[in-house]
Amino acid sequence: MELQEVVVKLERFGPNSLAEKWDNVGLLVEPSKPHLVRKLMITNDLTEAVLKESIAEKADMILSYHPPIFAPLKKLTNSSVKERILVSAIENRIAVYSPHTIYDSLKGGVTDWLASCLGEYTTQPVIPFFDESASGYYKLEMYISKDKQHNWSEVLNNYNKENSVQDIIVSDLVDPKGCVKYGITCSRSGMFQILDSYHEMFDRNDNLQITKLSSKPILGTGSGRICRLVEPVSLQILIAQVKKHLNLSSLRLAADFYKPLSKLIRTVAVVAGAGGSLLKGVKADLYLTGEMSHHDVxxxxxxxxxxxxxxxxxxxxxxxxxxxxxxxxxxxDNRIEIITSKVDGDPLAVI
Ligand SMILES: [Zn+2]
Incomplete structure (x- = not known):
């Protein structure tokens, strides 16, 4: 398949617009045309060893999750590893494509895959992705008393299944009267339906706030995930599930209580890779991530x-x-042989 066709399909699967603004994603190395892709190698990082492996494997393209070009380059010489990798990729006519935060944000991407070991849960992004090319969406915010919460959530869940409602967030915020804050993002028609139900159930609307949004949220897409488990699970069981999912014999746990393993976990905030900055201040019983600084922990x-x-x-x-x-x-379309690197691996090991 021609490289251009591969790239079009990849961008349809995970649009570049999903990437964080600071990221450098998409096609990073493009050999001169025509460039037929017969074999594509997937790797987490494009190290010199992985590049040598791809040459030996006669790969025409590498999908490197982390971008091998990030900071702007001023030269392409043999003086640094980063430059040597790129020079070698060009000389050997190997295209390099990097999805990075596109796949973190993607519904069903890296973050959802990481969270999938938690069992049954409902989930929402820590920071939802908004499509800035679309408008006409509204945010409704209201405080609902404890005795009406169950009925109101049921009404909203029915709308959620239809598509007029993009997102419902029941926050942990409780006002002095014990009412819980709901945040609902919906289309204009969805808003009118919800308002009808709201006025049927509640006589006063003095705590109702409506904001017109300038962009459209994409359901289940965005940075990080907050997962609310359907049934609380002990930390010990969750640790076992995570180890099995990631095929790891050991993890690192930080907790500040006696007998932490029996603690019941209801909410888990999940970030693949480095979670420190995204998880700062996020309320959850547990953070599941790759790494965090000492002070963030x-x-x-x-x-x-x-x-x-x-x-x-x-x-x-x-x-x-x-x-x-x-x-x-x-x-x-199974027209390209897809292989995974055998030499790519986490640089840290427990010894
Ligand atoms: Zn990463």
């Missing part, structure tokens, strides 16, 4: 959140080598 534990660290790429590679490999097979 201390701050999380001080606010009552346990932290489970699995090392950076251990939270990413499983998605790439298992789910993505299968997804790309059907995306590219």
């Amino acid at each position: 201390l701050a999380a534990v001080a606010s009552g959140t346990c932290v489970l660290l699995c090392d950076h790429t251990n939270t990413e590679r499983g998605y790439l080598f298992n789910k993505l490999k299968l997804d790309l097979g059907s995306l590219l």
Whole structure:
């Protein structure tokens, strides 16, 4: 398949617009045309060893999850590893494509794959993705008393199944009267339906706030995930599930209470790779991520959140080598041989 066709299909699967603004994603190395892709190698990181492996494997393209070009380059010489990798890729006519935060944000991407070991849960992004090319969406915010919450959630869940409602967030915010804050993002028609139901159930609307949004949220897409478990699960069981999912014999846990393993977990905030900045201040019983700084871990534990660290790429590679490999097979009509690197691995090991 021609490289251009591969790239069009990849961008349809995960649009570049999903990437964080600071990221450098998409086609990063393009050999001169025509460039036929017969074999594509998936790797978490494009190291010199992985590049040598791809040359030996006669790959025409590498999908490197982390971008091998990030900071702007001023030269392409043999003086640094980064430059040597790029020079060698060009000389050997190997295209390089990097999806990085596109796949983190993607519904069913890296973050959802990482969270999938938690059992049954409802989920929402820590920071939802908004399509800035679309408008006409509204945010409704209201406080609902405890005795009416169940009925109101049922009404909203019915709308959620139809598509007029993009997102419902029941926050942990409780006002002095014990009412819980609901935030609902919906289309204009969805808003009128919800308002009808709201006025049927509640006589006063003095706590109702309506805001017109300038962009459209994309359901289930965005940075990180907050997962609310349907049934609370002990930390010990969750740790076992995470270890099995990531095929790891050990993880690092930070917690500030006696007998932490029996603690029941209801909410888990999940970030693949480095979770420190995104998880700052996020309310959850547990953070599940690859790495966090010492001070971020201390701050999380001080606010009552346990932290489970699995090392950076251990939270990413499983998605790439298992789910993505299968997804790309059907995306590219099984016309391209897709292989995964055998030498790519997390640089840290427990000894
Ligand atoms: Zn990463």
